[in-house]
Amino acid sequence: MQNTTKTLPLLALRGITVFPGMMLNFDVERPMSVAALNQALESDQEIYLVTQREIGKDEPADEDLFPIGTICTVKQMLKVPGMSVVKVLVEGVSRARTLEITQRAPYIVAQVEAAPDIPEKRTFAKTQALIRNALDLFDDYASVTGSIATETLIGVLDSEDPGFVADYITQNIYLKHTDKQLVLEQPRPVRRLELIIKLLSREMEILNIEQQIAEDTRGEMSKSQRDYYLREQLKVIQRELGGDRIEDGPEEMEAYHEKILALSLAPEIEEKLLKELSRLAKQPFGSSESSVLRTYLDICIDLPWNERTKNVTDINKARKCLDDDHFGLEKIKQRIIEFIAVRQLSPDMKGGVLCLVGPPGVGKTSIAISVARATNRKLAHISLGGVHDEAEIRGHRKTYVGAMPGRIIAGLQQAKSMNPVMVLDEIDKLASDYRGDPASALLEALDIAQNNAFRDNFLEIPVDLSDVLFITTANSTDTIPRALLDRMEVIELTSYTDEEKLQIAKNYLVPKQRKKHGLTASQLKISDEALREIISDYTRESGVRLLEREIASACRKAALKIAEGSKRSVTIRAGDVTEILGTQKFKRDKGFVRDEIGLVHGLAWTSVGGEVLDVEASCMDGTGKLELTGNLGDVMKESAKAAVSYIRTRCNILGIDPEFYKNKDIHIHFPEGAVPKDGPSAGMAICIAVISELSGTPVRRDVAMTGEISLRGRIMPIGGLKEKTMAALRAGIHTVIIPEDNERDLDEIDPMVRSSLNFIATDHIDKILDVALIRTAQHSEEPKPHKPILPDSGILPRPNKQQVRT
Secondary structure (H helix, E strand, O other): OOEEEEEEEEEEEEEOOOOOOEEEEEEEEOOHHEEEEEEHHHOOOEEEEEHHHHHHHHOOOOEEEEEEEEEEEEEEEOOOOOOOOOOEEEEEEEEEEEEEEEEEOOOEEEEEEOOOOOOOOOHHHHHHHHHHHHHHHHHHHHHOOOOOOOHHHHHOOOOOOOOHHHHHHHHOOOOOOHHHHHHHHOOOOHHHHHHHHHHHHHHHHHHHHHHHHHHHHHHHHHHHHHHHHHHHHHHHHHHOOHHHHHHHHHHHHHHHHHHHHHHOOHHHHHHHHHHHHHHOOOOOOOHHHHHHHHHHHHHHHHHHOOOOOOOOOOOOHHHHHHHHHOOOHHHHHHHHHHHHHHHHHHOOOOOEEEEOOOOOOHHHHHHHHHHHHHHOEEEEEEEEEOOOOOOOHHOOOOOOOOOOOOOHHHHOOOOOOOOOOOEEEEEHHHHOOOOOOHHHHHHOOOOOOHHEEOOOOOOOEOOOEOOEEEEEEOOOOOOOOOHHHHOOOEOOOOOOOOOHHHHHHHHHHHHHHHHHHHOOOOOOOOHHHHHHHHHHHHHHOOHHHHHHHHHHHHHHHHHHHHHHHHOOOEOOOOHHHHHHOOOOOOOOOOOOOOOOOOEEEEEEEEEHHHHHEEEEEEEEOOOOOEEEEEOOHHHHHHHHHHHHHHHHOOOOHHHOOOOOHHHHEEEOOOOOOOOOOOOOOOOHHHHHHHHHHHHOOOOOEEEEEEEEEEOOOEEEEEOOOOHHHHHHHHHOOOOEEHHHHHHHHHHHOHHHHHHHOOEEEEEEHHHHHHEEEOOOOOOOOOOOOOOOOOOOOOOOOOOOOOEEEE
């Protein structure tokens, strides 16, 4: 046969090999394979069949296909009604070699070259001997297996073609597809016959061993042992292979039984475990069900059912432990001390659920770890950020492959105690999708009224979580479902003041980083003024995480100088920070140099603390348009519209042209337009800015304000007052105007902030016009002296790309 090149549709076979001159029927299911068959039927019914290297791949690449295949003719194709399976009958024509894959979709097309047999110079007698040897082995194979029909044997007895005999036998016996491919790829007929003789001889040896194993097994079994047939068969197989003895079944069952009884569990739980043990004893050794039951029993037995740590009820010791680990945080420390005091008076009190809410870096997770140390409880830390599968919380059913308990049970295994402190970190970052809502799965675990019988999907037995002290952490409660939030006692951790950061740095961060970098107190000294400079000019955060990184950077620089020998010790003072840490990352805000018209200081809350948010209003001749810019959210836009509507109702009192909404265009802008801003508490600032612009009255530059405004001018309460007032202090503000309903929140503000600022509470916009505006024809062009603020504390700039909420 001359070598010819063809372009044919290609069908990838999984575990099947087709030989020339043979008929074969098989099922086709993959869409691209069905498409290739349809194309073959529409043309000349020729198709190129190639075996995949790996059976599991649905879309094989070029390297996943063997290079040699078979050109076949499609004899018949039948679609099964109601199914996507197509039954096809093909006849092999000739071997072929793949030259190139020219198309991948909707079906594979390949350019192939015929690969005819290569003649060999062998004696006729040797060839006939090989044929007879192969036929004898084929006959023995048929006798042992009993799966080959007599007609199949007759079909090859009269053939004297060694290539045909080899192909015919290979097609009709059981071999791995890789072995069959070796036969297909052999171009020399006699060598092909020799190869199949070797493969068939090896297969006969395996069949004889299997038969001998079956006979040995039957001889060893008695009538009473028939239920353990597979177990004994595995023992014989292992003995034939020279392996180790399999563990004795009855002894293993007895060991499980003793472990279950030793746990002294509740009758319901003990009965369940013994029932599962009984099922395991009836399973054949090595079955998939027995593996599932062993895993289940192992996990149940390993749970710390009766393990509990002795709680510390010494209040003074617990208070000292908390003070040693954290500076400030008095509110949460007091709550933990109260919890310990109650346990001292009522030892049988069950655990609780605390939710620590605050911005990043303020110590939520670390305070939870300190609580475990202060109460002498084991710690189980579970991170929930990004979890979106309900089974992560409650576990999978044990019938699934690879099933394991949920994270709550895994936390008990981790702590090896039934009364640990279980920290559920980032509970506000839970997500939900088609796999369920993990937040809903937590409802039972965090409900102290019913978590004494928490049921995990894997265990299917009640587990008592009532002694567990759950501590959850979150940056915000906005994304926590109400039903879940209702089960937790929320404790807010607010931002640190600059003075608090200074004390934390001196007492905790600097010693920690010195030790971490191998430095002693005499080798590295950082003055208070230098720490204040780092806080104000190099960090912008509500916590101290970035501050710790900057201190670590200073420690590295000092370690380098000491290691090089240029210095024996390093002292960082005010003014040396730039040399150590480089250029300042944040610039100090100089504020307004004069009282200006239409320019107001607002106050805003961000995830990294408070900030001063300027509001600019400009008025020009027009047709009454209201323009709002600065990347504002819908709520802030509505606040601006409400402020303008209120001004329209008070034009005569405010001395404003009543027709301004017809002949004037008003533009309200919030600087730093790339930063998203939203929230209602800028309403008061917007209203004052527009009144100032329309009336031509300057706004006091040392006054800041925050509050939501209604259509009638009422000032309504806002949130984040502590952070906002700290931002006002840093910016050199003298007076802060707040809603009257927020006056009670002043008790939560740092005493230094309260003493440095003049707070004015109001319930209506009319009452603060004389405070915010300079109602005189002439106003000072020179800047007024500012009140003193924190020593050496800088004015922190606004965060880059942070969501700002007013």
